[in-house]
Amino acid sequence: MNSWKTKIKITVNFESNTELLSDNSMGIYFEYDSDETLVVHFKPLNEVFSESTLFSTQGVLINFERDLIDEDDIEYALDVMSLFNKFPQYHIQDAKEVNQISKIIELLKDEYCSATVSYIMLKTLLKVLLLHLIRFQNDELLPQDIHQKRVFQFLELMEVNFLKETNSDYYANELGISTKRLNQILQDKLNLTAKQIIQQRQVTEAKRKLIKSEITTKELAFELGFESISSFSRFFKKNVGVSPTVFKSQQHS
Template identity: 75%
Template structure:
């Protein structure tokens, strides 16, 4: 993978503030705020959201942000676990000395690799995965309160991740959650500022881009895989959301 390609997938910012431009609207972010010797406040930015913090502490933190398709390159269980830590809680406070030291050491290794003249994308991805797995394990051990609406958002995202290729109707997910479609949309709009349909469509676009970039899939095959009735309806949908047709998008990535 060449330099320009991996730079579009993962980025480290050492001087983060609320005006820092992220990789894209489809990127996920983790801001590590170092408040004391044995304390790290971890702030998560899920897809389609903003960081829930007032003002970062200048040079006392580090921002990692990466495209969500980076985690899709691994197995579905890992991807769901990552989505879980990003959508369960906006912050995670790590105070246990050994865990703080472990996270700091992994971040330093990631920084060294990222800014190295011989940087390896595989190494970056591996180090990021190790950090995420530590955060997943730590969060799973924390007994933090979680409101019912946040649980419903997470359950919706989990269901969608598994079923979006063949279930694109919001009513299906509302039935699975035992609430009305109207109530589901109210909860999602309150927490994510998006309706179920908009979130599903964003996921379809992400998947379409991933397949167009990483495989030899044709527009016809992709339209069928994503549940569209015709190539023309898929092409219109893709162009409306991306700005160019699937064919043009694929050729741009190959050039």
């Protein structure tokens, strides 16, 4: 896959958020505090790493676009979203766990730098790494910010329902808060409103379907809940820069 470099990036000792692939990417920074302690920093969608993270003198950044997890089953995608939104960082202090994570990171780095790099291998190794982190995090009983919890609950609901529910009121009602309060929390944590996040998810899904399937623009517009092809085409071009037809032809050229 020729475009794999736009989907995943591995950086040793990164120094600035400008090095990230995009705002709509996910990042994990592994800071080696000692041989037996690994500090794991998470950058969820639409956020950046804190300045204190960038002061680390030794570490590895693994940065990837969200469609790497969207290509798999929804349960896995939700687990990954939970991993990134529960806690901004946590410490792995078990020597065996640190060793396991370090070995997977080295395999990822070796594959990433290989002259015969395989996109499938990168994606598989990334999945193994994420599954290990999910398991380790689930074993930890850490305090969770109530607003961060609401963010995850919203993202989880949206992931399951965005194809049929695009109104912010629906998600606010499901969470038992007002739409105004939901938007305040999302603005504070992600700097986006509920509607903007839903639209961002629609764009990601539209791009994925146009690349991966033979779906027509009309079928896709209907599937994403648009009233007409023209309204979907305007929405897609506004967010992507080209029409759905042009985007699809560019991906298959």
